[in-house]
Amino acid sequence: MTGLQAYLLLSSLLFAIGLAGALTRRNAILVLIGIELMLNAANINFIAFWHYGPATTYITGVMFAIFSISVAAAEAAVGLAIIVAAYRHSHTIDLDSMNSLKG
Amino acid sequence: MSISFLIIAVLIVGSTAAAMGLRNPIHCVLTLSITFGGIAALFLQLGAEFVGLTQIMVYVGAVAILAVFAIMMTQSRRGLMLGTFSRNALVGLLTAVAVFSVLGWAVLSQPVAGVTAAVSPVSVQQIGSSLMHEYVLPLELIGLLLTAALIGAIVIAMERKEDTE
Numbered sequence: 001m002t003g004l005q006a007y008l009l010l011s012s013l014l015f016a017i018g019l020a021g022a023l024t025r026r027n028a029i030l031v032l033i034g035i036e037l038m039l040n041a042a043n044i045n046f047i048a049f050w051h052y053g054p055a056t057t058y059i060t061g062v063m064f065a066i067f068s069i070s071v072a073a074a075e076a077a078v079g080l081a082i083i084v085a086a087y088r089h090s091h092t093i094d095l096d097s098m099n100s101l102k103g
Numbered sequence: 104m105s106i107s108f109l110i111i112a113v114l115i116v117g118s119t120a121a122a123m124g125l126r127n128p129i130h131c132v133l134t135l136s137i138t139f140g141g142i143a144a145l146f147l148q149l150g151a152e153f154v155g156l157t158q159i160m161v162y163v164g165a166v167a168i169l170a171v172f173a174i175m176m177t178q179s180r181r182g183l184m185l186g187t188f189s190r191n192a193l194v195g196l197l198t199a200v201a202v203f204s205v206l207g208w209a210v211l212s213q214p215v216a217g218v219t220a221a222v223s224p225v226s227v228q229q230i231g232s233s234l235m236h237e238y239v240l241p242l243e244l245i246g247l248l249l250t251a252a253l254i255g256a257i258v259i260a261m262e263r264k265e266d267t268e
Binding site: 003005006007008009010012013014017018019020021022023024025027029030033034036043044047048050051059065066070072074075076077080081082084085087088095096 | 112122124176177199
């Protein structure tokens with residue numbers, strides 16, 4: 001197993017754990033956290049491929065990771081605001097009991 | 104593959120599993136910040152210092168704190184301990200296991216050796232100048248996106264007067 005493969009395996013494992021959390025948790029905030037973990041796994045891939053790429057003088061991988069982190073931050077802010085608004089409306093963040101989009 | 108990578112990998116996987124498996128949401132967020140710190144250490148190890156420090160500032164400093172705030176604001180009076188996992192948790196778990204098997208098989212079966220060239224660390228000056236030259240349009244778009252997300256988050260989470268009356 002080479003170095004790049006080790007990083008890719010680690011990020012796949014992180015992605016799978018985040019996916020498992022997003023699919024199985026009942027708390028809406030923890031589902032959002034699972035999605036953040038999946039985004040972080042993608043960032044690890046960007047940096048690992050950049051590091052093991054042909055020329056690290058090109059900084060494309062680093063720039064992509066920076067932009068990806070910014071988009072993830074915006075997503076987290078809007079997602080948590082939606083969860084707070086949904087809680088204010090239905091007084092729960094339990095996803096098994098939130099089963100209607102219409103108020 | 105070095106010893107430090109193994110230590111960081113074990114730390115990341117353990118704290119991620121704890122973050123997705125623990126019962127108390129506050130404990131989940133605490134272990135999640137360990138995960139984010141471990142990922143930042145991974146970035147530092149790979150020679151991307153700026154991304155590692157950005158990871159610490161954005162994730163440990165902002166996203167984890169925001170998640171703690173959201174948990175405290177949505178703490179219902181009868182308690183959050185309704186049950187940790189959803190009714191059809193087994194299906195989700197099997198899906199995740201299947202996804203990991205496919206990804207792991209794809210990674211291990213391909214000869215992705217990579218080039219182990221000497222890493223030239225990226226200076227912050229280099230990043231700044233390319234943000235201002237080649238990547239100026241994405242930079243402006245990200246600024247617009249963050250502004251829109253900020254305003255949108257405030258508008259969505261704001262308590263409206265007519266709702267409370």
